[in-house]
Amino acid sequence: MSLALLLKDELNGFYRSKVMLALWVGLPAMAVLLYFLVDNIEGMSITFFTGIMVSSIGGLLTSVLIVVNILNEKEKKVYDLFLIRPIRRENLLLAKFGAVFLCVMVASFIAITLAAVLDSATEGYDVQEILSSMKDSLIITVSIMAINCSAGVLIGVFSPSVLVGVLLVLFGSNQLSSMVLLPMITGWGEMWMVGLASIGISALLLFVAALVFRHKEF
Amino acid sequence: MVSVRGIYKRYKDLPVLLNLSFDIPKGSIFGYIGPNGSGKTTTIKIMTGLIRDFQGEVSIEGRSIRNWSSELSSTIGYLPQQTSLQEWRTVDQTLYTFGRLSGLQASEVDKRIKEVTEMLGIAEYRKRKVSKLSGGTLQKVGMAQAMLHRPKLMVLDEPVAGLDPESRVLFKNLFRQLSREGTTIFFSSHILSDIEDVADTIGILGQGRMRYMGSMEELRERVGRSTEVSLETVEPIPDDRLLESLPGVSKVERVADNRFHIILQENGQIDTVVDSAIRAVLAQGLHIRGIHPNRQSLESLYLSYTDGEGRP
Numbered sequence: 001m002s003l004a005l006l007l008k009d010e011l012n013g014f015y016r017s018k019v020m021l022a023l024w025v026g027l028p029a030m031a032v033l034l035y036f037l038v039d040n041i042e043g044m045s046i047t048f049f050t051g052i053m054v055s056s057i058g059g060l061l062t063s064v065l066i067v068v069n070i071l072n073e074k075e076k077k078v079y080d081l082f083l084i085r086p087i088r089r090e091n092l093l094l095a096k097f098g099a100v101f102l103c104v105m106v107a108s109f110i111a112i113t114l115a116a117v118l119d120s121a122t123e124g125y126d127v128q129e130i131l132s133s134m135k136d137s138l139i140i141t142v143s144i145m146a147i148n149c150s151a152g153v154l155i156g157v158f159s160p161s162v163l164v165g166v167l168l169v170l171f172g173s174n175q176l177s178s179m180v181l182l183p184m185i186t187g188w189g190e191m192w193m194v195g196l197a198s199i200g201i202s203a204l205l206l207f208v209a210a211l212v213f214r215h216k217e218f
Numbered sequence: 219m220v221s222v223r224g225i226y227k228r229y230k231d232l233p234v235l236l237n238l239s240f241d242i243p244k245g246s247i248f249g250y251i252g253p254n255g256s257g258k259t260t261t262i263k264i265m266t267g268l269i270r271d272f273q274g275e276v277s278i279e280g281r282s283i284r285n286w287s288s289e290l291s292s293t294i295g296y297l298p299q300q301t302s303l304q305e306w307r308t309v310d311q312t313l314y315t316f317g318r319l320s321g322l323q324a325s326e327v328d329k330r331i332k333e334v335t336e337m338l339g340i341a342e343y344r345k346r347k348v349s350k351l352s353g354g355t356l357q358k359v360g361m362a363q364a365m366l367h368r369p370k371l372m373v374l375d376e377p378v379a380g381l382d383p384e385s386r387v388l389f390k391n392l393f394r395q396l397s398r399e400g401t402t403i404f405f406s407s408h409i410l411s412d413i414e415d416v417a418d419t420i421g422i423l424g425q426g427r428m429r430y431m432g433s434m435e436e437l438r439e440r441v442g443r444s445t446e447v448s449l450e451t452v453e454p455i456p457d458d459r460l461l462e463s464l465p466g467v468s469k470v471e472r473v474a475d476n477r478f479h480i481i482l483q484e485n486g487q488i489d490t491v492v493d494s495a496i497r498a499v500l501a502q503g504l505h506i507r508g509i510h511p512n513r514q515s516l517e518s519l520y521l522s523y524t525d526g527e528g529r530p
Contacts, residue, residue, distance in 0.1 A: 002319055009315050013306045076302040081363060084266045084296045085319040086288030217269055 051137025070156025249417030301360030
């Protein structure tokens with residue numbers, strides 16, 4: 001019960017936050033901008049390219065958002081009133097992860113769909129090609145966002161200050177999330193491997209974060 | 219209701235609590251007082267399960283807090299020193315979430331929110347965002363979340379600090395009402411006047427140890443006792459030994475040539491000392507301008523408990 005309630009609460013908080021408002025507008029706007037600004041992307045469709053850009057920029061912003069949020073709440077002792085209640089401590093983190101991930105995925109989906117519509121209207125791709133491109137874009141986006149969100153949670157739990165947290169995001173989670181694209185870029189892997197790897201990495205990061213948070217003293 | 223036995227807690231090399239033990243009877247109002255940094259908040263965080271790394275034993279209603287459980291946490295209501303809430307929520311959303319997390323049914327939560335917000339005079343702020351509340355109102359929202367689920371034990375860390383006089387009275391009346399209804403209240407303060415008119419048992423913490431524990435009446439009895447006599451003569455008294463040699467006198471502090479504080483021995487009788495001091499001065503051919511016993515104030519008694527020695 002507590003996880004569902006906390007998730008609903010966090011969703012309620014995040015979808016109206018300033019950063020999320022920027023992502024709601026910014027990510028779809030990015031798709032349109034890329035369509036007008038980018039001419040030839042080495043044979044990539046705008047849909048696919050949008051997926052990479054959205055996940056890269058959106059992922060970075062998302063992990064910074066989570067880190068700053070967790071660190072601020074830790075510093076202000078917001079968690080005290082939750083932790084004395086009969087809930088599982090890790091549910092606080094899972095709810096935060098779930099809320100941000102869901103919000104940012106909806107924004108990304110809107111951006112990718114918009115790019116696919118533009119692709120289909122102007123480049124003359126058939127439905128099959130568009131759907132395939134969308135699928136690949138979504139897998140990449142989901143993978144990168146999941147890693148960024150879970151890394152944000154872990155860094156938020158560990159980090160002693162916002163500055164250290166943001167630096168760790170810039171030089172840690174962003175690089176880590178980019179690594180899952182390696183199988184696709186080098187050509188020795190399939191797209192499903194990217195998805196699988198990201199699920200594994202995200203689960204591991206969340207597990208470590210939950211373990212630390214469960215034993216943390218506030 | 220609450221049993222605290224032999225608590226030791228240190229932060230790295232800094233000892234905070236040293237063999238702290240006390241009991242709180244069911245339904246009582248326990249005022250926990252001590253200077254800043256004496257370990258009050260640490261004690262509270264141990265009692266509420268927020269600090270788990272400590273030596274000793276704490277049990278609430280016979281259940282050890284080492285085995286933290288849903289039942290145990292449902293019996294506790296907690297108000298931290300600074301009420302920090304997620305700022306994007308409204309007062310209603312905040313209380314709804316805390317009520318539900320504390321085990322109240324959805325149908326019951328709304329009714330309870332209405333009750334406690336009216337009780338605390340914050341019903342008009344229910345739809346307002348937490349970030350838009352004043353410090354005092356935020357403190358009342360904090361109090362509301364602590365009592366929402368009708369806990370058997372309320373642990374309140376400096377609940378009246380920062381409140382205006384009207385709100386202080388409101389909180390104190392609320393403590394009395396909750397106590398009458400059977401709720402045990404443990405609250406801390408570093409200001410004695412905050413607890414003296416509401417707590418029926420007080421514990422004075424000084425340098426990590428319980429320096430005094432007992433009823434307010436017992437403490438007040440100690441306060442009434444005179445332990446010092448002030449003497450002023452017209453002419454200077456050349457030698458302190460004239461007063462120091464009197465029976466029942468512990469020591470004499472010279473404030474000026476003709477003004478003295480005569481400190482009584484622990485069993486010294488005030489009337490005997492005053493009488494013999496008058497006789498001794500007059501026998502020297504000197505004149506007395508004034509002599510009167512000094513009563514120890516509650517505040518000075520408290521300070522004497524919390525100093526290095528921890529003895530009055």
